[in-house]
Amino acid sequence: MTTLFNLENIFYSVQNQTILNNINLTIEAGDFITISGPSGSGKSTLLKMLASMITPTSGCLTYKGKTLKKERITDYRKEVSYFFQQPTLFDDTVMDNLKFPFDIRQAEFDKSRVTKLLKRFKLNESYLDKKIIDLSGGEKQRIAFVRNLVFEPDVLLLDEVTSALDDENKEIIQQFITEDLKDKTIIWVTHDNGEFKLGKRQLSIVDGILEEK
Numbered sequence: 001m002t003t004l005f006n007l008e009n010i011f012y013s014v015q016n017q018t019i020l021n022n023i024n025l026t027i028e029a030g031d032f033i034t035i036s037g038p039s040g041s042g043k044s045t046l047l048k049m050l051a052s053m054i055t056p057t058s059g060c061l062t063y064k065g066k067t068l069k070k071e072r073i074t075d076y077r078k079e080v081s082y083f084f085q086q087p088t089l090f091d092d093t094v095m096d097n098l099k100f101p102f103d104i105r106q107a108e109f110d111k112s113r114v115t116k117l118l119k120r121f122k123l124n125e126s127y128l129d130k131k132i133i134d135l136s137g138g139e140k141q142r143i144a145f146v147r148n149l150v151f152e153p154d155v156l157l158l159d160e161v162t163s164a165l166d167d168e169n170k171e172i173i174q175q176f177i178t179e180d181l182k183d184k185t186i187i188w189v190t191h192d193n194g195e196f197k198l199g200k201r202q203l204s205i206v207d208g209i210l211e212e213k
């Protein structure tokens with residue numbers, strides 16, 4: 001087994017409020033982890049820390065045995081991808097958004113790869129020319145998944161990715177996560193009890209304290 005993340009005595013505080021309280025956790029490659037807990041308990045904060053969007057106040061966090069350095073962050077983001085509850089797309093066309101991952105890698109846009117992935121999310125090629133502003137919330141979330149997945153990350157940090165969706169869109173995304181992403185490392189924050197039970201490791205956070213079932 002390869003250890004990806006190791007968190008030792010992690011604390012995160014803002015303005016004298018302890019948001020993460022002495023977290024100890026090891027995440028192995030291939031883990032399928034779900035995380036639940038009351039609103040405001042620190043779930044998104046933990047995911048943002050794993051995404052290296054914030055750094056611990058104290059404690060030791062390593063990825064593949066090393067502390068994260070600012071110089072390596074661009075490469076890190078290609079391996080470890082954060083998926084937001086509300087998708088963040090630019091205000092142009094679907095095509096502009098889906099070209100972005102190719103542009104930052106100075107790679108040529110691969111239309112057949114993109115359309116194949118769109119199909120997996122039940123979206124046809126005609127979506128490429130649509131404006132983001134004209135899409136439904138569920139379609140936007142599916143496009144955001146395609147954008148994050150054209151160059152497959154190894155680790156997916158999923159932050160309540162289905163909570164704003166109707167049943168049909170929820171099912172499309174859930175099915176993709178459980179079937180197509182089987183070989184990936186998944187850390188999935190969810191309020192949905194059905195989704196929580198899918199986790200091979202089930203964690204809960206209450207008042208910043210982490211527990212594993």
Ligand SMILES: Nc1ncnc2c1ncn2[C@@H]1O[C@H](COP(=O)(O)OP(=O)(O)OP(=O)(O)O)[C@@H](O)[C@H]1O
Pocket residue numbers: 014019037038039040041042043044045046
């Ligand atoms: N930068 C910050 N400044 C002040 N308070 C913060 C900051 N970041 C997080 N918090 C607070 O820390 C607590 C935990 O936030 P977090 O977003 O991790 O909760 P959560 O468990 O994901 O909640 P939800 O289920 O509602 O999304 C909240 O009370 C939040 O207001």
